[in-house]
Amino acid sequence: MVTNREHLRTLAAVVDGGSFENAAAALHVTPSAVSQRIKALEEQSGRVLVRRSKPAAVTEAGSVLLRLARQLALLEAEADAALAGGPGRTAIALVVNADSLATWVLPALAGVDAIAFELVLDDQEHTPDRLRDGTAMAAIGSDPEPVQGCIARPLGSMTYRAVASPAFAARWCSDGWTPEAAAVAPVLVFDRKDALQDRYLTAFAPGARPPRHFVPASTQFVEAAVLGLGWGMLPDLQAAHLVADGSLVVLDGERVEEVPLYWHQWSLRSAALDAVAAAIEAEAVRVLDGATASPAPGRARRRTGPRSHA
Known part of the structure; x- marks a missing residue:
């Protein structure tokens, strides 16, 4: 199917804002225009894409187009920056468990220029869902298996x-x-x-x-x-x-x-995503690999998923 870029952008705005009214304010259009764009996108796809709940949420079909909307927005931002001859500022949504956020992730992100981060705290079991539905472009979680369309690499524990x-x-x-x-x-x-x-x-x-x-x-x-x-x-x-x-x-x-951690990201050629991945992996090597003492003889060690601290 051929999709309208403005319709996809509107879909993302509805999800981000949680309602048609908030999306309208963000896009500087009327709520009626937002409703018409979503209706047109649903008619084109032949599926219901948005649950009219509070907050508004995408359906399973809508998550496919939401992910496309995020990917297009990322690539467009990078293209605009390249054409302007400057770094620009790209937005990256990253899911992370808060024990990692509280200890080692922020120093890694602080070294990355020209990127605006939206950090999403969530339990590691929901990390795959966040990547599938387009809520996040990358994530730190405990599952070694990447979801479809993503890659996963070990970070340490x-x-x-x-x-x-x-x-x-x-x-x-x-x-x-x-x-x-x-x-x-x-x-x-x-x-x-x-x-x-x-x-x-x-x-x-x-x-x-x-x-x-x-x-x-x-x-x-x-x-x-x-x-x-x-x-x-x-x-x-x-x-x-x-x-x-x-x-x-x-x-x-x-x-x-022992809590194993993995870096997940869309398998999309993006300079911004690659820069974030490089910073996260470098900090993980520096901090995680040397963070734990060698176990004493006979000590029981269990590998589990990380806690979702906020």
Whole structure:
């Protein structure tokens, strides 16, 4: 099918704005014009493309055209910059789990010029969906398999350990960290998608259902552990210096979780995407490959997906 560029641009504006009215404001046209463009695109494709919900969302068919709209916008921006003889400014939407965002991703992005980033925080299990529907052009996640039309490359891994404040440990496990202690000691959980603590408990204290505090922010999650609100699985990149200065203690020296990370991006020839990928991969080699100590003999290591911290 032949598609109208303005119609595709309008589709992207509806998704970004969440409504026809917001899309109209962004495009400087009337809501009626937006409605007519979407209707024309749907008639041309023979499918419903937009769910008239709050917020508006694309259907499965609409996601195909949304992805095309994003790709065309990226290539057009790069072409305009090349014709103007300058770097221009290209917009890149990137999905990332927040433990990575809080520790090593921002320094990588800071070294990339002429790109405006839209960072989307999401659970790693939704990363493929974000790439398929065009919400994101690239992502950091735990799945080694690329979705159709994308590539995936390994970045390294982050190591997580069960930690708590010294005061918390003295109160809840003065005789040592045991399955019995883990069954009653309050646990920190980011949100209801965060499965790291539950996976640890399944292995260490099967059937344990301790009280839990939900702390949906990466920095505050660490602060809550330091303040003794509960124990939690923290990455070495966030916790190592706090363990070193005594603010936190490692509860379990035998079990760590290795979280593999992969870089996903559209398999599209784009100088902007390539620049972001190069920066992310260089920082990953510098930080992730040297971020974890060698495991002690007999230490159990599990490979899991990253937590979706915000």
